[in-house]
Amino acid sequence: VVAHVGPGGAGAARSRRNCAALDAASRFAETRNWFELPHGLLYLDGNSLGPPVRDALGAVTRLLTEQWRVGLARSWNDAGWWDKPIELGRLLAPLLGSASDEVVVCDSISVNLFKVLAAAARLVPGRRAIVVEADAFPSDRYVAASVAALLGLETRLVGPGHDRAALGPEPGLTLERALDGAGVVLLSHVDYRTARRHDLRGLTALVHAYGALAVWDLAHSVGAFPLALDDDSADFAVGCTYKYLNGGPGAPAFVYAARRHLEAVSQPISGWHGHARPFGFLPRYAPHPGVRRFLAGTPPLLAYAALEASLRLWQQVDLVELAAASRSLSELLAALLAEACPGLELVSPPDPAQRGSHLAYRHRRPRTLVEALAARAVVADARQPDLVRLALTPLYLRHVDVFDAAERIAQTVSQLG
Amino acid sequence: VVAHVGPGGAGAARSRRNCAALDAASRFAETRNWFELPHGLLYLDGNSLGPPVRDALGAVTRLLTEQWRVGLARSWNDAGWWDKPIELGRLLAPLLGSASDEVVVCDSISVNLFKVLAAAARLVPGRRAIVVEADAFPSDRYVAASVAALLGLETRLVGPGHDRAALGPEPGLTLERALDGAGVVLLSHVDYRTARRHDLRGLTALVHAYGALAVWDLAHSVGAFPLALDDDSADFAVGCTYKYLNGGPGAPAFVYAARRHLEAVSQPISGWHGHARPFGFLPRYAPHPGVRRFLAGTPPLLAYAALEASLRLWQQVDLVELAAASRSLSELLAALLAEACPGLELVSPPDPAQRGSHLAYRHRRPRTLVEALAARAVVADARQPDLVRLALTPLYLRHVDVFDAAERIAQTVSQLG
Numbered sequence: 001v002v003a004h005v006g007p008g009g010a011g012a013a014r015s016r017r018n019c020a021a022l023d024a025a026s027r028f029a030e031t032r033n034w035f036e037l038p039h040g041l042l043y044l045d046g047n048s049l050g051p052p053v054r055d056a057l058g059a060v061t062r063l064l065t066e067q068w069r070v071g072l073a074r075s076w077n078d079a080g081w082w083d084k085p086i087e088l089g090r091l092l093a094p095l096l097g098s099a100s101d102e103v104v105v106c107d108s109i110s111v112n113l114f115k116v117l118a119a120a121a122r123l124v125p126g127r128r129a130i131v132v133e134a135d136a137f138p139s140d141r142y143v144a145a146s147v148a149a150l151l152g153l154e155t156r157l158v159g160p161g162h163d164r165a166a167l168g169p170e171p172g173l174t175l176e177r178a179l180d181g182a183g184v185v186l187l188s189h190v191d192y193r194t195a196r197r198h199d200l201r202g203l204t205a206l207v208h209a210y211g212a213l214a215v216w217d218l219a220h221s222v223g224a225f226p227l228a229l230d231d232d233s234a235d236f237a238v239g240c241t242y243k244y245l246n247g248g249p250g251a252p253a254f255v256y257a258a259r260r261h262l263e264a265v266s267q268p269i270s271g272w273h274g275h276a277r278p279f280g281f282l283p284r285y286a287p288h289p290g291v292r293r294f295l296a297g298t299p300p301l302l303a304y305a306a307l308e309a310s311l312r313l314w315q316q317v318d319l320v321e322l323a324a325a326s327r328s329l330s331e332l333l334a335a336l337l338a339e340a341c342p343g344l345e346l347v348s349p350p351d352p353a354q355r356g357s358h359l360a361y362r363h364r365r366p367r368t369l370v371e372a373l374a375a376r377a378v379v380a381d382a383r384q385p386d387l388v389r390l391a392l393t394p395l396y397l398r399h400v401d402v403f404d405a406a407e408r409i410a411q412t413v414s415q416l417g
Numbered sequence: 418v419v420a421h422v423g424p425g426g427a428g429a430a431r432s433r434r435n436c437a438a439l440d441a442a443s444r445f446a447e448t449r450n451w452f453e454l455p456h457g458l459l460y461l462d463g464n465s466l467g468p469p470v471r472d473a474l475g476a477v478t479r480l481l482t483e484q485w486r487v488g489l490a491r492s493w494n495d496a497g498w499w500d501k502p503i504e505l506g507r508l509l510a511p512l513l514g515s516a517s518d519e520v521v522v523c524d525s526i527s528v529n530l531f532k533v534l535a536a537a538a539r540l541v542p543g544r545r546a547i548v549v550e551a552d553a554f555p556s557d558r559y560v561a562a563s564v565a566a567l568l569g570l571e572t573r574l575v576g577p578g579h580d581r582a583a584l585g586p587e588p589g590l591t592l593e594r595a596l597d598g599a600g601v602v603l604l605s606h607v608d609y610r611t612a613r614r615h616d617l618r619g620l621t622a623l624v625h626a627y628g629a630l631a632v633w634d635l636a637h638s639v640g641a642f643p644l645a646l647d648d649d650s651a652d653f654a655v656g657c658t659y660k661y662l663n664g665g666p667g668a669p670a671f672v673y674a675a676r677r678h679l680e681a682v683s684q685p686i687s688g689w690h691g692h693a694r695p696f697g698f699l700p701r702y703a704p705h706p707g708v709r710r711f712l713a714g715t716p717p718l719l720a721y722a723a724l725e726a727s728l729r730l731w732q733q734v735d736l737v738e739l740a741a742a743s744r745s746l747s748e749l750l751a752a753l754l755a756e757a758c759p760g761l762e763l764v765s766p767p768d769p770a771q772r773g774s775h776l777a778y779r780h781r782r783p784r785t786l787v788e789a790l791a792a793r794a795v796v797a798d799a800r801q802p803d804l805v806r807l808a809l810t811p812l813y814l815r816h817v818d819v820f821d822a823a824e825r826i827a828q829t830v831s832q833l834g
Contacts, residue, residue, distance in 0.1 A: 036482075036486045037486075038487055038489075045489065048490040049485075049489055051485075051486065051489060052485050052486050056481060057478060057481050057482065060477055060478075060719060061474060061477075064469060064473060064474050064723070065453075068466075068469050068666055069453045069455070069468065070455055072455075072458075072462065072466055072796065073462045073465040073796070073798065074796070075666070076466075081667075107524070107525075107528065107714070108524075108688065108713060108714020108715050108716075109688075109714050110686060110687075110688025110689065110690070110714030110715075111528055111686055111713050114685070114686045118567075134700075138689055138692075138698045138700070139688045139692075142688065142692070142702035143688060145687070145701070146685045146686070146687040146702065147685075150535075150567055150568075151567075242715070248485060248717075249484075249485055249492065249498060249717075249718040249719070250498075250715045250717040250718045250719075250721075268531070268564075268567055269527060269528055270527075270559040270560055270562070270563040271525065271526075271527025271528070271531075271556045271559065271560060272527065275555075275556075275559070279801070280801075281555045281801065283551075283558065284558075284562070285558075285559035285562065296525060296527040296528050296531075297524070297525020297526050297527030297528055297556070297670070298525050298526070298659070298667045299667045300665075300669065300717045300719075300720035301667045301720075302665055302666070302667075302720045302723055303718075306719055374491070379491070381490065383698075384698065
């Protein structure tokens with residue numbers, strides 16, 4: 001049995017029968033049963049919102065009935081509610097390549113980015129700028145600009161991005177020019193549109209060579225392939241848990257802070273959950289000695305319950321194998337679409353090692369295409385002005401699903417003309 | 418039938434039989450059935466965490482199974498997820514005495530306070546200070562101090578509080594001295610320890626007379642008695658929904674912003690959910706014209722589902738009647754305890770019009786007392802160093818419950834000596 005479809009795979013490797021053989025031999029043949037997916041749906045939108053794991057409803061139900069209904073306020077202690085952000089941080093740590101005491105699960109990416117950028121900038125007083133990519137997810141740009149303005153720093157854009165027009169006419173600097181005197185650099189590990197993957201270790205080293213700190217947005221990385229934040233010397237990172245991690249709509253986000261920074265770092269949303277002694281009710285804020293200092297207010301426990309159900313399953317996932325499986329699926333999809341739709345332009349890097357776990361194609365009417373695909377039970381998503389994204393998620397997507405999806409995509413593209 | 422137990426009620430009014438008669442005639446005789454409460458439990462801790470309404474589990478289950486599992490990412494539009502923070506704001510508005518377009522449900526109080534204090538301060542450039550009460554909830558003090566430091570403002574403490582020692586030795590200013598040159602004043606409507614209620618209208622007018630803006634923390638007000646934020650000319654307010662509003666542990670908090678400020682106000686956590694055109698992916702942040710500009714990142718939908726189930730029931734609650742019922746319960750409890758435990762000091766204002774919906778008593782070992790009460794199925798909570806809080810929540814607490822609780826409290830206090 002062929003383990004993976006390589007880029008030079010023979011035509012036969014791309015038959016549906018061969019896909020089924022690959023699936024039968026796959027390390028992930030059984031993980032599909034972890035999830036609740038509508039029958040017959042080809043879901044290639046896991047980069048937007050992952051499906052629920054089967055125990056998500058059970059976990060939420062237990063929290064609601066056994067803890068909230070019966071334990072009531074005592075569950076803050078008795079059911080471990082107070083420590084959930086730390087406990088889920090520990091479960092997330094192996095997926096980030098971090099120690100278990102460097103991660104906390106809380107708030108949204110935007111809120112966490114605000115905390116982390118301000119915290120990082122305070123560690124490098126005298127530096128003049130926060131650097132952000134021109135083609136970063138817009139919210140990252142907005143928050144970086146706000147933090148810079150609050151702290152009296154410049155915002156420097158690096159780029160240009162692949163479709164700078166969508167994000168405005170600013171000329172982007174090269175990263176090395178932008179780094180001169182900069183304090184903090186915010187980088188998107190995987191581009192939300194093209195899936196272009198940065199060299200996290202190499203860019204972090206470059207940022208450090210200029211005396212700045214590297215903050216990574218991992219929204220499209222975590223749960224897609226292995227990460228090694230500690231080994232790669234990342235300073236800070238944020239990310240969400242509702243995409244590849246299947247935590248649920250709006251599931252809590254996370255903060256990673258390298259241990260070497262924990263003692264000195266201070267973040268500005270100094271709510272009591274980040275205090276060293278929250279029930280001491282002390283007059284002044286004194287941050288918790290650990291990563292808990294990145295917490296602010298009371299966390300939404302129902303959302304944590306669903307996320308926890310998923311993270312417990314993720315402990316069984318070998319991320320190296322997962323990335324290999326994603327690569328196999330994406331090479332199959334790319335090969336099938338290159339053959340069937342030669343006019344459809346792949347915007348993602350052709351080298352799988354340089355991308356995340358989705359493929360982006362250019363189409364002049366992406367929303368129309370996505371709607372037409374939905375009518376054929378293929379779920380993708382559109383990003384204006386001209387991209388369609390197709391996520392490859394080996395835990396619940398098989399080679400046969402990709403094979404079938406490619407056929408329907410080819411038919412639909414052809415019909416739309 | 419006696420409608421309420423007055424402060425001068427005859428001894429007979431305080432018999433269990435008369436309590437049962439009051440309950441039978443109560444406007445809230447049936448609302449107890451809205452909730453899931455363990456049989457026999459006397460829950461006087463609704464100021465900490467309200468119990469779930471019966472439909473909470475159904476609402477969360479529907480979101481998880483019908484929307485997340487079946488609709489997947491399409492539910493952001495199809496199930497109205499995108500607008501939940503606004504929709505729940507509309508449901509909350511009547512409880513605040515506000516127009517339906519001045520409230521948004523999101524994040525935690527600490528995060529919202531950060532946004533609102535910074536936003537308010539930016540509306541009054543040239544002013545030198547943020548004023549906060551020395552006996553405010555500590556998180557409010559921490560966040561106010563952080564915002565002030567970020568904006569180069571002073572933090573001025575007003576007080577002294579009733580137990581300033583617990584919060585440190587700072588001498589508090591009088592409010593009028595603190596207001597000189599101040600830009601923003603953060604006030605706790607109901608004190609989290611004593612239930613002391615401020616005159617929201619009068620203090621807001623005083624703050625305005627000095628050219629400053631009034632920000633109100635309503636954590637212990639909303640769902641306890643009627644509010645009239647618009648009529649009282651409040652500028653901004655924050656509050657939570659997990660206490661009297663029964664939204665669930667860590668349920669999303671809210672922001673109220675008076676419509677007159679909406680056009681000019683800008684908050685610093687400029688995430689994409691607050692953008693005028695979030696899917697335009699524009700290069701610069703442009704706030705939504707409405708109160709949506711107080712949103713930051715992606716909201717935790719599971720938590721919103723439970724809160725919505727409760728807020729839909731709250732639409733049927735007459736808050737004037739609720740406050741009268743709370744007063745009746747609190748006067749009963751105060752009278753019974755005054756009689757049975759003459760040594761137990763009531764720290765709350767004796768006039769029910771000057772307090773929220775809980776009573777605080779001084780006890781030298783509050784945690785021991787609370788533990789001993791729990792063993793007798795009476796749930797209260799302790800606040801160090803020496804307070805026990807007892808919440809009166811007419812939607813699910815009856816006069817007979819208060820009668821029984823008072824008996825057990827008296828026995829327990831007597832046994833602890």
